[in-house]
Amino acid sequence: MQTTNTTEQQIIDAAKKIFMQKGLAGARMQDIADEAGINKAMLHYYYRSKDKLFEMVFTEALEQLLKRINAIFTGDMPFKEKVAAAVDHYITSLSASPHLPIFIINELNQNPERIVERFVHAAEFPDIKKFMQEMLTEMEKGAIRKMSPLQLMMNTLSLCVFPFIAKPIISNVFGMNDEQYKALMEERKKSVTEFILMSLRP
Amino acid sequence: MQTTNTTEQQIIDAAKKIFMQKGLAGARMQDIADEAGINKAMLHYYYRSKDKLFEMVFTEALEQLLKRINAIFTGDMPFKEKVAAAVDHYITSLSASPHLPIFIINELNQNPERIVERFVHAAEFPDIKKFMQEMLTEMEKGAIRKMSPLQLMMNTLSLCVFPFIAKPIISNVFGMNDEQYKALMEERKKSVTEFILMSLRP
DNA sequence: ATTCTGTTTAACCATTTGGTTAAACTCAGG
DNA sequence: CCTGAGTTTAACCAAATGGTTAAACAGAAT
Known part of the structure; x- marks a missing residue:
């Protein structure tokens, strides 16, 4: 770049x-x-103005985040590989810019209207729904157990993103330094993928 | 009160x-x-001063959050029931005050030193480690599959807390209003518990 | 060289903001 | 009634902050 x-x-x-x-x-x-x-x-x-400048930064950051969210879901991999790839991608991606989600979420929380304009022409998130469709297909095939695709989607995101958001608390509760935390996130790629796929066993 | x-x-x-x-x-x-x-x-x-006033509010909020985190882990329930109770408790509790975690996390993120003083005399979190010990015991017994207790702990927290933190994004991506989102969180109590326990099948 | 255009700077301005002060008010105890 | 300690108010202040302006600068086109 x-x-x-x-x-x-x-x-x-x-x-x-x-x-x-x-x-x-x-x-x-x-x-x-x-x-x-x-x-x-x-x-x-x-x-x-300050607001104009902020708007610029915020919009770019939001787009970046949304792009990341469904970067993987577009591919043609089989379902289980796609889960693994998504988890890996998120954690790698967030390791590089851990402040992104907190920034977005916090500003969005203080001014929820800001998202409205942004999502009118959003070509960013339909892929998520496509991925959720794939979940349903897998469930019908009996390849994974049945559950709400929306909940499964939220679970996947939660497991990947939350540890970065809550880093200051978690690392303090367990007394870890930055290096140890980074190692934990690395280990987490395998752990989360496994956690999800194990849960989805029929 | x-x-x-x-x-x-x-x-x-x-x-x-x-x-x-x-x-x-x-x-x-x-x-x-x-x-x-x-x-x-x-x-x-x-x-x-403003800072003194803030300190007061922040400290109280942090204590409240920590108390909630390990409120359940103290009990004498069998392991699986404890998981269910914890999930239920978190989601109920966060539904009542959804802004708590974002507030804490955000301020903590902008001023990480703030936590240091707070945790010196923290009688708040040892229970978490006790709960992690119980996880190990269950794994040894073969009642649940083996995995890192720390990761399992993080997973549980992630699944419960993240949806409240990311509400502004998630509800927009899926086009939900407040009522629908609340219903989703209610449904989530069962879903998350099941998700965790299903994953822990040996 | 001179002009013209876009860029950069320093000085300035109006408003906001956290904080102070001194006077006014309240009300229990003598 | 009066005193005196705690409480509340309005007016004020200095610093910080977003924003403006007019002059200075640089470099390409004439």
Whole structure:
């Protein structure tokens, strides 16, 4: 990924970092300017207001998250492999940017209307429903036990995403440092896949 | 629970509501004063600063969350019943205060040091380890299949808590209103318990 | 060289925000 | 009734913050 080093790009990179770290309310325009190594007025020159700049960052982040969610579901793998691939993909992906989900969820929670506009032209999530259809097919075939596909979908996401969201609590409760936590997440790829598939035994 | 209607109590009630809704950075002292129906100066009269007031609310919320986490694990039920009881308890409990986990996790994420002082004298979480010990016992007996107790613990928490944290995304992706989502959580009590126990079949 | 356009800077501004202060009010005890 | 301690209020303050402006700068086109 070649991030062209124009001022414009430097700004959104800096904004992304600061907003993800401190949230909309907590982020200061000066922080972003400092992070980008430029004057505060430049922020307003390129993106008119704090809100406009935030909107830009947030939209991109949300799209990124949604893309990740159903990146795997499109493939043509057999069902069980697809589960394994999805789990692996999520955990790998979230290891690289662990703040993404908390950022999205938190801002979305403080301003739920923000999602509305975004989802009108969303070409991002139909694949999920396709995957849920595959679940039903497998159940009919008797390859896996019957259960609500929606619940199964939520379970899969929960098992992958939650440990990253709750890292500060979990790592403290069990007294782990960052390295140990990362190892735990790595081990988790196999563990979660197995957990799901074992549960789905007919 | 009789919330004595002293000014003092009114303030922390209001503060709890506003902080949970907007976070530390997003909350305004004026908002809290308005919510409590009092003058802004009163906040400083009773609790010296915004930070002090926040600390109070946050600590209480964290303790509440931790208490809930291991409320069930203390009992003397057989293992499988304990799992069912725990899942039921979490989902019921979170349905009543769905903003608790997001609040904690978000603030903890922006200021991880905050947890340190809190956990020094924590008499709150040893029960979790006791429960993990019970898992091992069950595995040795062959009553459930073998897996990492830590991962199983994380799975249980993930399955219960995540759907509340990610509600704004999930309900939008699947186009559900609040009522439907609540029903989904209700259905989830049985579904998650079953999902876990089915996975643990030897 | 000069002009013209887009970019960058420093100084400035209005508003918001956390916090203070001194006066006013309440009410129990003398 | 009066005093005095705790409580409440309105007015105020200094700092921080998002945003503006006009001037300076750079570099391509004429």
